[in-house]
Amino acid sequence: MNLFVHLVLRLAGVVLLCLACAVGWVLVDTHRAIEKEAAASADRVAGTLEALYWRELLWRGGLSREHLVPIPAWETMATMKVIAPGVCVTFSPDSEPPRRLCSQLEAIGDPAPDWFRAVYDQVFGAYARIERPLSARQPLAGMVTAEPDRGAAIRQAWHQVAVVLSVAALLAAGIGILAAVLIGQSLMPARTIVAGLQRLGRGDYSYRLPGYRTAEFDQISRAVNDLTTRLAETTAQRVALTNRLFQVQEEERRALARDLHDEFGQCLAAVGALATVIELEAADRPDLAKDARSIRETSKRMSATLRGALARLRSQEVEELGLEASLAQLVAGWNAQKDRQAAFHLDIVGSLAGVPEATGLSIYRIAQECLTNAARHGKPRDVRLQVQRVDAEGRDAVAVSVEDDGGGTLSRLGWAPGYGILGIRERVTALGGSLSISQARWGVRVAALIPLLPAREAPEAAPA
Structure with missing residues (x-):
């Protein structure tokens, strides 16, 4: 794989890992923030209802035999203001049916995708119910229970994740592009080094790599230049030795051809001449004349072979x-x-x-x-x-x-x-x-x- 592509892929992997960590942190932080808002809303609603309770009790004579505790009118804008968005508060007066009040459920972000809802439910589970007494001095006054609405909490978490992802993705894209440009500029000497090694492989020992400001690339450049110098010297010595060996080979061939021509060639010619003389003088000996002709033919073939060898040697x-x-x-x-x-x-x-x-x-x-x-x-x-x-x-x-x-x-x-x-x-x-x-x-x-x-x-x- 190309080194530039390899580094860019690694950088992309690191960026994705950082994005995943950021999303996880945002989800955890949002979950904790929702729980804190629910607890704070429970405290604020309990305080507000306690004040309304004592006002009803003292100002209006709300104490009666039918109702031991007066029920204040608490579904008002003043109560809604103290409930955090996406939190539902349930007021349970003694001997009265519970009353539930939720704040701005539909106004919190867009609906989250189904896969996000499934992941969120699988990771965080259900929210804990937070209970606060209406009055510590009057336990029979009732309980205030607060819990985040599940759909609103998921929409709020999705909204936070979408915001963080959009900003982080833009930052990551910008950082990735700048990092890729810087990596490409930093790796430009590698192309020159590879081109120099290719020229070295083709036998161009005159090329030298330039020096670089980066220490690692400068060391590689010096090592390649030293290797090129040694290869040039070794090649020159080998070429000189090869030329000398070929000269010696030609001299040996000439000497061998001369010896074969002067010694072996003359001996073959003499053998052929003697065979001819024997053949002429052995007219009354047919068997001897036949052997002489065989010797003469063999010497001719050997002479032809010798001429071919001399042609190759000379x-x-x-x-x-x-x-x-x-x-x-x-x-x-x-x-x-x-x-x-x-x-x-x-x-x-x-x-x-x-x-x-x-x-x-x-x-x-x-x-x-x-x-x-x-x-x-x-x-x-x-x-x-x-x-x-x-x-x-x-x-x-x-x-x-x-x-x-x-x-x-x-x-x-x-x-x-x-x-x-x-x-x-x-x-x-x-x-x-x-x-x-x-x-x-x-x-x-x-x-x-x-x-x-x-x-x-x-x-x-x-x-x-």
């Missing part, structure tokens, strides 16, 4: 004939093999003149190894070698591609024994180029892009 052809002629001879040699059913084609686009000698030799070896892999890891009938002079991002380069119809797969080529693809990749990397192996329509396509550098320059970086 690099003087590239140095003497040039790259184009050497590639033409390479393809012609594959087509001349009798046991091969595939047809090899060469397509040269542009002029290959001016290619540095070392680069030309590597291009020849790459083409040679690609043709060998195409013939070895499949049963192709058509193999095409294309060498093209191209302009790659403003630099002169040579594109080499070999495509076959042998039905091979990338997985089979990757797990094939030997070091053919590895050697090709090392050669291309040492020249500062890039190698791609893809699935063709009927087989496999190997393509290499090799930039042309002056012979005195060595590649500083080798893109992967």
Whole structure:
């Protein structure tokens, strides 16, 4: 998950948690406030009724035999003023039916949703009834009972929650937007660091990350720059070592080809000549003449095999004939093999003149190894070698591609024994180029892009 999205989601979770806590606190506080208002209303109504009682008793002579306690006229505006909104007060005089009076039940907020009513009832339950005597000095005067109306209490709680939620939601949205903007600005260096790591992965060791005011990002930047420097040095050393190994390899091939030509080739020629002499002198010995002819034929086959090996080992052809002629001879040699059913084609686009000698030799070896892999890891009938002079991002380069119809797969080529693809990749990397192996329509396509550098320059970086 994106770090920015991850942090924003966490921030949203914290905001929702805070909103939930705020709603819970508002509900608890509203519940307590309603209970306090009910108790206060009971006290105020009891005091008011007590004053009315004594007024009726003293001023009007309300004491009679029918009524031990006078019943004052208490359903008045004066009594309503002392009852909190949403509270119902019940006055129970002695030997008289209870009288109930509620204050402003319908004026408290809008009706609450059913789910809120269910949750509120489940969490808080019923309100406690609060009882107060009308007069402590006259217990028979009656009792005053106060309790919040359930519907009015729920509407009041819903009104408080709606107000808090609306204000808190606006504040949370504003804080969330500002926090998201600040988080995005704080994470902007991460994009630059990722882009730098991607360039490092492509082999661009010249790029350096800038410094940052944030300590953590600045430490990451310095660590990446140090890693880039070490990778550049290591890559340069590896490229130099690879080039030197290829030079040694070519020198060994030349020495081996020279020894095979001078020693083994002359010995085969001598064996063939002796077999011919034996065959001519053994006219009266048919069996001996037949053995001599067999020796002569075997020496011819060995000489042909030796010439093929010398053709693969020698690099003087590239140095003497040039790259184009050497590639033409390479393809012609594959087509001349009798046991091969595939047809090899060469397509040269542009002029290959001016290619540095070392680069030309590597291009020849790459083409040679690609043709060998195409013939070895499949049963192709058509193999095409294309060498093209191209302009790659403003630099002169040579594109080499070999495509076959042998039905091979990338997985089979990757797990094939030997070091053919590895050697090709090392050669291309040492020249500062890039190698791609893809699935063709009927087989496999190997393509290499090799930039042309002056012979005195060595590649500083080798893109992967």
